[in-house]
Amino acid sequence: MMTEGSEVILSVRDLTAEVDGTPILKGMSLEIKAGEIHAIMGPNGSGKSTFSKVLAGHPAYEVTGGEVIFQGQNLLEMEPEERARSGVFLAFQYPLEIPGVSNLDFLRVAYNSRRKHQGLEELDAFDFDELIQEKLDVVKMDSAFLSRSVNEGFSGGEKKRNEILQMAILEPKLAILDETDSGLDIDALKIVANGVNQLANPENAMLVITHYQRLLNYIIPDRVHVMANGRIITSGTKELALELEARGYDWLLEAETAEVAV
Amino acid sequence: MTTQVSPKREVGYLSELLQQRPSLDVQAIGAETVAWLQEIRDRSTPIVRELAIPTTRDEEWRFTDLSSLLKVNFAAAKPTSPLPDISSLVLPEAAASRLVFVNGFYAPELSSVAGIPEGVFAGNLWANEIPRWRDYLAKLPGGQEVFSALNTASLTDAAVVWIPKNRSLEVPIHLLFVSTAGELPTVSQPRCLVVAESGSAVTVIEEYAVCPHPQPLSHRRGGQEYAAYLTNAVTEIWVGENAQVTHARMQREGEEAFHVGKTAIAQARHSRYTCCAVSLGAKVSRHNLEIFQTGEGTETILNALTKIAGEQLADTHSTIALNHPYGTARQVHKCIVGDRAHAVFNGKILVPKPAQLTDAGQLSRTLLLSPKARVDTKPQLEITADNVKCAHGATVSQLETDEIFYLQSRGLDADSARNLLINAFATEIVDRIPIASLRQTISQIVRSNPIS
Ligand SMILES: Nc1ncnc2c1ncn2[C@@H]1O[C@H](COP(=O)(O)OP(=O)(O)OP(=O)(O)O)[C@@H](O)[C@H]1O
Ligand SMILES: [Mg+2]
Numbered sequence: 001m002m003t004e005g006s007e008v009i010l011s012v013r014d015l016t017a018e019v020d021g022t023p024i025l026k027g028m029s030l031e032i033k034a035g036e037i038h039a040i041m042g043p044n045g046s047g048k049s050t051f052s053k054v055l056a057g058h059p060a061y062e063v064t065g066g067e068v069i070f071q072g073q074n075l076l077e078m079e080p081e082e083r084a085r086s087g088v089f090l091a092f093q094y095p096l097e098i099p100g101v102s103n104l105d106f107l108r109v110a111y112n113s114r115r116k117h118q119g120l121e122e123l124d125a126f127d128f129d130e131l132i133q134e135k136l137d138v139v140k141m142d143s144a145f146l147s148r149s150v151n152e153g154f155s156g157g158e159k160k161r162n163e164i165l166q167m168a169i170l171e172p173k174l175a176i177l178d179e180t181d182s183g184l185d186i187d188a189l190k191i192v193a194n195g196v197n198q199l200a201n202p203e204n205a206m207l208v209i210t211h212y213q214r215l216l217n218y219i220i221p222d223r224v225h226v227m228a229n230g231r232i233i234t235s236g237t238k239e240l241a242l243e244l245e246a247r248g249y250d251w252l253l254e255a256e257t258a259e260v261a262v
Numbered sequence: 263m264t265t266q267v268s269p270k271r272e273v274g275y276l277s278e279l280l281q282q283r284p285s286l287d288v289q290a291i292g293a294e295t296v297a298w299l300q301e302i303r304d305r306s307t308p309i310v311r312e313l314a315i316p317t318t319r320d321e322e323w324r325f326t327d328l329s330s331l332l333k334v335n336f337a338a339a340k341p342t343s344p345l346p347d348i349s350s351l352v353l354p355e356a357a358a359s360r361l362v363f364v365n366g367f368y369a370p371e372l373s374s375v376a377g378i379p380e381g382v383f384a385g386n387l388w389a390n391e392i393p394r395w396r397d398y399l400a401k402l403p404g405g406q407e408v409f410s411a412l413n414t415a416s417l418t419d420a421a422v423v424w425i426p427k428n429r430s431l432e433v434p435i436h437l438l439f440v441s442t443a444g445e446l447p448t449v450s451q452p453r454c455l456v457v458a459e460s461g462s463a464v465t466v467i468e469e470y471a472v473c474p475h476p477q478p479l480s481h482r483r484g485g486q487e488y489a490a491y492l493t494n495a496v497t498e499i500w501v502g503e504n505a506q507v508t509h510a511r512m513q514r515e516g517e518e519a520f521h522v523g524k525t526a527i528a529q530a531r532h533s534r535y536t537c538c539a540v541s542l543g544a545k546v547s548r549h550n551l552e553i554f555q556t557g558e559g560t561e562t563i564l565n566a567l568t569k570i571a572g573e574q575l576a577d578t579h580s581t582i583a584l585n586h587p588y589g590t591a592r593q594v595h596k597c598i599v600g601d602r603a604h605a606v607f608n609g610k611i612l613v614p615k616p617a618q619l620t621d622a623g624q625l626s627r628t629l630l631l632s633p634k635a636r637v638d639t640k641p642q643l644e645i646t647a648d649n650v651k652c653a654h655g656a657t658v659s660q661l662e663t664d665e666i667f668y669l670q671s672r673g674l675d676a677d678s679a680r681n682l683l684i685n686a687f688a689t690e691i692v693d694r695i696p697i698a699s700l701r702q703t704i705s706q707i708v709r710s711n712p713i714s
Contacts, residue, residue, distance in 0.1 A: 056671045059663060080670035081679075089671075096668040100686025106672070109682070113673035149686075166672065 007034045007071070009174050009205040010055075015066035016230075017054050024050045026230035028066070032174070035202040039216060039241065040209045042227035043249050048209045049093050051227070052178045056090040057083050071173065084110075085117035087173030087204075091163035091180045098150040103162070106150045107132060111169050135168045138195050157188040164195040175199065176207045181215040193218030213245035228253055275332055276412065279492075280310055282338040282449050283416035284366075291388050291419075298392050299417055302400050306415035313408040325606045325638045326548055326577045331520050334490050339365035339441070339448035346442050346473040348372055355697050356436035356467065359384065361421045363439045364473075366450030368419055377433050383424035384435050387455075395422065399455050402498045402526040404552050409522045413451045413496040420453035425462040425505075434465040434697055439495065440473045443488035443516045452495040456509075460502035460530070465696050466509050468497060470523070472516030472543065488518055490545070495523040501533040503557065508536045508696050512704070515543035517572075524550045531557025531586075538694050539566040540704055541576045551580040555617075558586040564593040567691035569708055571600035571631075581610040584617040591622040596691050598684060598708070599628060599635040609654075610642040617647045624654040629687045631661065631680075685709050 008031060015028040024047050032038050040048055054061050055068065057080035068075040075083060098106070111131075112122040123131065136143055139161045151159050160180050167175055177196065181189055196219050200206055208219055216224075216238060224240040225232045228249070233256045234240070244252075283303075286296045315332060316323040342364055352360070358377025361384060362369045368386040378384045383391065387399075400414050421437045439452045458464050470493055493515060501507045507527075515521045521544040529535050541547055553562050568576045582591045597605040605628060613620050628637040641654040661683050669679035688708045695701040 056667075058667050079675070080667060081673050081675045084671050084673040092668065092671075096665055098665060098668070098683070098686060100689040101682055106669075109674060109678075110672035113675075117673070170672070 006202070008032070008069075009034050009071060010207075011067075011069040013067050015051075015054070015068060016064045017050065017061045018064055019050070019061050023064070024061070024230055025054065028231050030225065030232065032205045032207060034205060036222045037200060037206040037208065037219060038223045038225065039221040040207065040225045040227055040232075041211065041241065041244055043253075046227045047230040048227055049178055052090055052176045052207075052209060055083075055176060056080060056088060081113070084170075085114050089167050089170055089172030089175045091160070091167060091175065091177045093178040093182070093209075095151050095159040095163050097152045097154075099152045101150050102146070103148055103150050104132070104146040107146075107166065107169055110166065114170050132169065135165060138168045138198055139165045140191050141165060156183045157185065160184060160192060161188065164192050168195055168199060171199065173204050174207065175204070176209070178209045179211065180208075181210050181212060189215065190218060213241045216241045226252055228256060275315055276310060276313065276408070279336065279412060279449060280307070280415060282336060283451075284338060284418045286418065292390055295388060295390055295392060298396070299387075302417050303415050306400070306405065306411045306417075309406055309411040310408070310415045313411065316408060322579065322608075325604070326546070326575060328546070330546065331492070334447045334492075336447045336449035336490075336492050339450040339491070341365060341367040341369075342442050345369055345372055346440060348438065348440060348473060351438060351440070351469070351471055351473070353434075353436050353467065353697060353699050355699060356434045359433045360436040360438060361385065363419075363421065363437075363452055365441055365448065366418070366439075366452055368421075378435075379431070381426050382429060382431055383422060385422060387420040387422055389422075394424070395455065398457055398498065398500055400498070402528055403554055404524070404526050404550075407524070407550070409494050410496050410524045413453060413494050413524070416451045417453060420455050423454075423456045423464065423466060425458045425464045427459040427502075428461040429459075430463040431465070434467055436467045436469065439468075439470045439493070441470070441491050441493060441516065441519065442473050443491050443518060445489055447490045447492070449492040449494065452493065454495075454497040456497070456499040456507065458499075458501050458505040458507050461504050462502065463506040464508070466499075466507065467512065467697060467700065468509065469512040469514070470495065470521060470543075471512070471514045472519065488516060490518040490520065491516070492520045493522070495521075497523070497525045499525070499527045499535070501527060501529045501535050503530040504532045505530070506534045509538070510695055510697065510700065511537065511539040511549075512700070513539075513541045513543055513547060513549070515547065517543070517545060519544040519547075521547040523548070525552070527553045529553060529555050529557070529560040529562065532559045533557075534561040534563075536563040536696075537565065538691065538696065539564075539578070540691075540695070541566070541568040541578070542570070542707060544574065544576070546575045548577040548579070551578065553580075553582045553591075555582075555584045555586055555589055559588040560586070560590075562589070562591040564591070564595070565691050565694045566595045567598075567688055567704075568596070568605055569598040569688065570603040570605060572603060573601070574603040575606070576603075577606035579608045579610075581612065582622070583612045584620050584622075585614060586616060587618045587620070589617060589620045589622075591620070591624075593624040594691065595624075595626045596688065597628040597637055598631065598687060599637055600631040602632070602634040603636075605637045605639075607637070607639040608642060609640070610644065611652065611654075613643070613645040613647050613650055613652060615647050618649045620647060620650040620652065622650070622652045626654075626656040627687075628658045629660070629684065630658060631684070681709055
C-alpha cells in the first residue's frame with residue numbers, strides 16, 4: 001500500500017532516551033507514511049517497548065535527543081493524553097488491570113475524550129452502547145466483558161483483545177501494537193489481525209512490534225525493521241521477516257558488531 | 263508545640279466539659295423522664311470525675327493526639343432560631359422517616375415521621391416510654407470509656423428507634439445530627455438508641471453533618487469562617503435474635519470539628535449486623551466501633567471508608583468481641599489519605615475459647631495520595647479458641663505511575679486518571695452503602711476533590 005507522496009504520519013530522527021540515567025534508545029530513526037504498516041522485530045531487551053512507550057509519552061523515560069514529528073506536530077512536547085486524543089494509540093505489551101473501573105465506563109470516557117478533541121459531541125451511554133456492540137463483533141468479545149473491571153482477571157488473550165477493542169473504538173491515526181500477538185492461540189491471533197486489518201486504511205498508519213513472523217502472514221507489512229541495542233540496524237521488505245524466522249538475529253548482530261569494529 | 267499536658271489540667275478540662283451539659287428541664291421533659299435521666303447521669307458522673315482526656319501515652323490513643331482539643335474551651339451548643347436549611351441533606355428514600363437534631367436538640371419541625379408505620383417507634387426520648395427503654399439505654403458494655411461516660415453523664419435526649427418483634431421495616435430511618443458551626447466553640451453530645459426485637463429488620467442511617475449557621479456571622483476572625491465544635495456521640499444498637507440491622511454511619515462534620523463517636527452493638531443469637539461507616543469530615547475524628555456477641559451464629563459485616571486530606575486525622579478503633587460459637591465476621595476498612603493527613607485503624611477481633619468455629623476475616627487497605635500522607639494500621643486478633651478460621655491482611659499502596667499512564671494513553675488527563683483510580687479504590691465500599699441517593703452523594707464527594 002506504499003504510495004509515493006502520501007502524508008508522513010510519523011517521523012522519528014536520531015531519537016535517544018534513557019531511564020534512570022541508563023541510555024536505552026541510541027539513535028532511532030523511522031518514517032511512516034499514511035497507509036503504511038511497519039513491523040519492528042528484534043531480540044529481547046533491544047528497546048522495542050521502550051520506543052513504543054516513548055512515543056506514547058511514558059514519564060519514566062527521558063528523551064535526551066532527536067525529534068519525533070507526528071502529523072507535523074512535535075510529539076515530544078505533548079502530554080500523553082494529548083497524544084492519545086490526537087490519534088496515537090499504543091496497545092500495551094502488558095495491559096494493566098484496573099480493579100473498580102468498569103470496562104464500559106473506561107471505554108466511554110476514552111472515546112469521549114477523543115471525540116471532544118475532534119470537536120465532536122460526546123456520546124451518551126445509550127448511543128455509545130450501540131457503537132460498542134458493533135465493535136465487540138470485530139474482536140469477537142462477549143458483552144459480558146464490558147461490565148467487568150478493566151482487564152481484571154482477564155486471560156492474556158482477553159487482555160490483548162480488549163486492547164484491540166479500544167483501538168477499534170478510538171480509530172487512531174497511528175496504532176502501535178507492542179507484541180499484541182504474543183501468547184495468542186491461532187484463533188485469537190486471527191481475530192487480532194482481523195481487527196487491525198479492518199482499521200487499516202489509506203489515512204492511517206500502523207507500527208507492529210512482534211517476535212513472530214506468523215503474525216505477518218495476516219498483517220502484511222510494507223516495511224520490516226530490526227532493532228538491536230536501541231536502534232534500527234536494518235530494514236527491508238516482508239521477506240526480511242521470513243529470513244529472520246529462518247536464521248534468527250545472530251547473523252545480523254554479528255554483522256552489526258563487525259561494522260562497529262571497522 | 264507542648265505535648266506535656268498535666269493530668270490536673272485534663273481533669274479540669276473534662277469537668278468543664280461536663281459542666282456544659284444542658285440542665286434537665288422538668289417543664290419540657292416531664293418529671294418522670296427527668297428523674298430517670300438524672301439517675302443515668304448520676305451513675306456516669308463519678309466515672310467522668312475519675313478520668314482524664316486521653317493522651318498519646320494511652321495505648322488506645324497512641325496515634326491520635328488530642329492536645330489541639332485541649333486548647334479549645336467549648337460552651338454548650340444551643341438550639342438555633344431560625345432552624346438551618348437541611349434540604350441538601352434530605353434523603354428521598356427516608357423523606358418521611360427522618361429524625362433531625364440540631365446542635366444536639368431534637369428539631370421536630372425538620373423531622374418527618376409520617377412514614378413510620380404503626381407499632382414501630384422513631385422519635386426522641388421525651389416521648390416518655392421509659393419502661394421499655396430502661397433495660398437498653400446506657401446498658402451496653404464499654405460505657406466506662408471516657409468519652410462515652412461523658413456523653414452518658416450529660417444525657418439529655420436521644421434518637422430512639424424501636425422495631426417490634428418480626429417486623430420488617432421497608433423504609434430506612436434517617437437519624438440526622440446537624441451542627442451549625444457558629445462564632446464560638448460549642449459542644450454537643452448526640453445519643454441514639456436502636457432496638458431491633460427478635461426477627462425484625464431495619465435499615466438505619468446515622469449521619470453527622472455541618473450546616474451553615476442560619477444567621478450569617480457578624481464578623482470573621484482571621485480568615486477562619488467558623489469556630490471549632492465538638493461532637494461526642496454515642497449510639498447503642500441492640501440486634502435481637504435472628505434480627506437484622508443494616509447501619510450506615512456518615513461522618514461529614516465541618517473542617518473545624520472534633521468528632522468522637524461510639525457505636526456499641528449487642529448481637530443476639532443468629533442476628534445479622536451490617537455496618538457501612540464513611541468518615542470524610544472533621545479536623546480530628548475518632549470512631550469507636552464495638553460489637554458484643556451475646557449468642558451463637560451471629561453474622562457481622564463491617565465496611566468502612568475514610569477519605570481525608572489537608573491536616574485531617576481520622577481514627578477508627580473497632581472491636582468484635584465474640585463469645586459464642588459459629589459466628590462470622592467480615593471487615594473491610596479502606597482509607598484514602600491525601601496531603602499531610604493521617605489515618606489510624608486498629609481492628610481487634612477477640613475469639614476466646616467459647617467462640618469455637620468462628621470464621622473471621624479482616625482486611626485493611628490504604629491508598630496514600632501524597633508522600634506526606636500517613637497511616638497507622640494495626641490488626642489485633644486475639645484468639646484462644648482452637649477450631650476457628652481467622653485471617654487478616656493489610657495493604658498500603660499509592661497510585662501507580664503505570665496505571666495513570668495507561669489511562670492517559672487512552673485520553674484521560676492526569677487529574678481525571680487519578681480521580682478515576684481513587685474512585686475505583688473506594689467503589690468496593692461505596693457500593694455497599696444501603697441507600698441509593700447516599701451512595702451517589704458519597705461517590706460524588708469521593709470523585710470531586712482531587713487531592714495531591
Ligand atoms: N523502567 C525501566 N527501568 C529500568 N530498565 C528498563 C526500564 N524499561 C526498560 N528497561 C531496560 O531497557 C531495555 C529495553 O527494554 P524493552 O522493554 O524496551 O525491550 P524490548 O525490546 O521490548 O524487549 P522484549 O522483546 O523482551 O519485550 C532492557 O534492558 C530493559 O531492562
Ligand atoms: Mg517489549
